[in-house]
Amino acid sequence: MASELLDTLEQIEREKNIKKEDLIQMVEAALLAALRKHLHSSQNLAVAINRETGAIESFQTKKVVPEVKRNDIEISLSDAQKIKPKAKIDDDVIIALDTREFGRIAAQTAKQVIIQRLLETERENLFNEYKVKEMELINGIVQRVTPKGVIFDLGKIEAHLPQREQIKGETYNNGERIKVIILKVNKTTKGPHVIVSRTHPNLIKRLFELEVPEIYEKIVEIKNVVREPGQRAKIAVASNNDKVDPVGACVGVKGSRIRTIIDELKGERIDVIIFNNDPATYIAKALSPAKTESVTVDTPNKKAEVLVPDDQLSLAIGKAGQNVRLAAKLTGWHIDIKSQSDKKLQAQASLAAAEAAAAATQEAEMPDAGTAPAAGGELTQLPSVGEKLQVELINKGFDTLEKIASASAEDLIQVPGVGPKKAEKIIAAAKEIING
Numbered sequence: 001m002a003s004e005l006l007d008t009l010e011q012i013e014r015e016k017n018i019k020k021e022d023l024i025q026m027v028e029a030a031l032l033a034a035l036r037k038h039l040h041s042s043q044n045l046a047v048a049i050n051r052e053t054g055a056i057e058s059f060q061t062k063k064v065v066p067e068v069k070r071n072d073i074e075i076s077l078s079d080a081q082k083i084k085p086k087a088k089i090d091d092d093v094i095i096a097l098d099t100r101e102f103g104r105i106a107a108q109t110a111k112q113v114i115i116q117r118l119l120e121t122e123r124e125n126l127f128n129e130y131k132v133k134e135m136e137l138i139n140g141i142v143q144r145v146t147p148k149g150v151i152f153d154l155g156k157i158e159a160h161l162p163q164r165e166q167i168k169g170e171t172y173n174n175g176e177r178i179k180v181i182i183l184k185v186n187k188t189t190k191g192p193h194v195i196v197s198r199t200h201p202n203l204i205k206r207l208f209e210l211e212v213p214e215i216y217e218k219i220v221e222i223k224n225v226v227r228e229p230g231q232r233a234k235i236a237v238a239s240n241n242d243k244v245d246p247v248g249a250c251v252g253v254k255g256s257r258i259r260t261i262i263d264e265l266k267g268e269r270i271d272v273i274i275f276n277n278d279p280a281t282y283i284a285k286a287l288s289p290a291k292t293e294s295v296t297v298d299t300p301n302k303k304a305e306v307l308v309p310d311d312q313l314s315l316a317i318g319k320a321g322q323n324v325r326l327a328a329k330l331t332g333w334h335i336d337i338k339s340q341s342d343k344k345l346q347a348q349a350s351l352a353a354a355e356a357a358a359a360a361t362q363e364a365e366m367p368d369a370g371t372a373p374a375a376g377g378e379l380t381q382l383p384s385v386g387e388k389l390q391v392e393l394i395n396k397g398f399d400t401l402e403k404i405a406s407a408s409a410e411d412l413i414q415v416p417g418v419g420p421k422k423a424e425k426i427i428a429a430a431k432e433i434i435n436g
Contacts, residue, residue, distance in 0.1 A: 290316035
């Protein structure tokens with residue numbers, strides 16, 4: 001038992017990378033607990049394993065007293081001097097115990113401790129190995145499908161793909177090899193519990209890193225990824241080298257690189273967007289494949305109003321609002337999309353509201369029915385200014401006669417359909433109406 005124990009511990013040290021001294025200390029602790037149970041005593045007992053021979057030695061410490069009242073912790077002077085000739089009253093005497101009967105129990109205990117320690121160490125090593133792989137891509141083989149999810153074989157350990165992390169409509173067949181993201185690794189009494197995902201945005205990020213060498217080499221950088229799993233995703237990329245087109249690198253020749261990723265995701269559409277530090281440009285790109293007319297940003301509130309041609313409105317919004325929703329997530333801005341027709345109707349509504357307000361003001365200021373209306377009033381009083389031009393004036397902020405009268409010709413020629421001569425004519429007419 002002695003030499004066999006040391007040989008076993010040394011072998012474990014080599015194969016499992018567990019220090020022999022740590023194992024010896026654990027075996028000693030377990031043997032002490034077994035000895036206390038065997039002797040029905042917990043008083044002053046000790047167990048030691050000889051580091052050279054592997055022999056198990058057991059001891060009990062007793063105090064030398066004039067009269068013994070407790071045999072388990074006291075010893076008479078005469079008995080003590082048989083063990084330690086120079087012993088005297090109040091000394092402590094260490095007595096070696098005859099544990100031949102205890103030997104079988106010791107062997108079983110040592111075996112159980114070693115097995116338990118091996119299990120704990122293997123579980124700890126597995127936990128440490130997979131904990132650092134959280135958010136990393138890994139190949140898994142479908143082992144079985146259960147009502148609660150899919151069990152994957154990762155080689156050394158099993159992983160659980162819960163329903164919430166599955167792509168809607170995706171099926172899994174036993175033996176099928178599928179790429180997943182290690183989402184979370186939890187420590188349990190039965191060993192590490194690995195949760196994987198097919199819906200996390202990092203899955204797309206890691207797939208691009210795998211398929212696009214420029215991303216792996218940091219030439220092309222992934223700025224952000226958003227997705228609605230199984231349907232559509234948007235990825236913003238930027239190049240750290242002016243000679244490298246980030247979109248072209250991600251798509252590959254004839255779409256070879258991105259097609260591999262789409263196939264892995266069972267047909268999920270992916271829009272690759274060039275990142276831009278200018279919010280307006282970035283938002284316009286994020287709404288791809290739709291084309292935009294203009295983007296007006298409200299930086300403090302991170303809101304953007306996007307104007308698109310009428311035939312691009314449905315494309316910009318996307319099915320059930322998916323395109324604009326993903327663009328908003330990608331950029332971090334609230335995006336309000338309007339078509340040219342919507343904008344025109346809004347301007348007409350503003351014009352009508354201004355006219356109504358002006359009319360109400362004039363009516364309120366009339367001293368009596370026979371008095372002429374006060375000067376000022378609506379844009380409709382301007383000669384040679386039709387409804388269309390009135391809308392354009394309001395769109396540019398010239399929604400009252402006073403604003404037009406105080407404007408310069410250079411200000412008005414910014415309005416579509418207004419030249420230098422017409423600008424001066426409109427300003428003069430506005431001043432004439434105001435001044436009566």
